[in-house]
Amino acid sequence: MATRSLADLDLFDNGAPWELFAELRENEPVNWNDETDGGHGFWSVMKYHDIVKVLRNPDTFTSNHFTNLEELDADQEEARRSLLDSDGVRHRALRRLLQNEFTPNNVAKYETFLRGLTATTLDSAFAKGEFDFLGDVAADFPIRVLARLLDIPDTDIESIIRWGNAMIGSSDPELTQ
Structure with missing residues (x-):
């Protein structure tokens, strides 16, 4: 046990x-x-x-009561609510907004970008010799993909990552400096 x-x-x-x-x-x-x-x-x-x-x-x-271990008050939960933290009608509505972007034809359009991002991200990590996979690869990769889907300029991505870290890690002093 x-x-x-x-x-x-x-x-x-x-x-x-x-x-x-x-x-x-x-x-x-x-x-x-x-x-x-x-x-x-x-x-x-x-x-x-x-x-x-x-x-x-x-x-x-249910996912409606938040899927995070972090204890948040109701206002914080609502501000951070996403597709992952929704069920039923809200989940379906959010999913419907995104589903066309993930058809096989649309995903195929991103193949060159994804291969390039993967190569660049891994090359940067491997160049360090030893690296933290979460910090050097996994943490920013999905944000960069979403930024591409949403046509966010490359010049704004670092700010988006910083803001996302501050919002998601609101109780982590390393992320809310």
């Missing part, structure tokens, strides 16, 4: 706690995680088939 809560961020100091994940999948595939800092706690679902059941049952399992 797992005794550590996935809310304990120290578990992730040296990367993902794969042994704990395996133990949870084996012994507690659906488990409750208490938070010691006054947070509400959360359920974690560790097996694929259980995750699929959750995703297909929005009447029982």
Whole structure:
């Protein structure tokens, strides 16, 4: 039986706690995680088939109460609400706004851009010799893709990334300087 809560961020100091994940999948595939800092706690679902059941049952399992571990007041939640934090009518409306951009023909139009962005991003990271994948590759990559989809000029992307970090990481002092 797992005794550590996935809310304990120290578990992730040296990367993902794969042994704990395996133990949870084996012994507690659906488990409750208490938070010691006054947070509400959360359920974690560790097996694929259980995750699929959750995703297909929005009447029982909702994203409307925010999908982030960070505790936010109602105003912050509403300001940061996205497609990920919406169910039902709102989710469908937001998805409808974006779905035409993700048809096979439209996605194919971005192939050259995506290959170039991937090469440039990885070349910059590899040039360092040793790098932090999250910080040097994964953090900014999706923002750069969205900026391209939204026709945001390259000169504004760094500001968009900075503002996004300040908004999403509003309780992280490193991101809200």
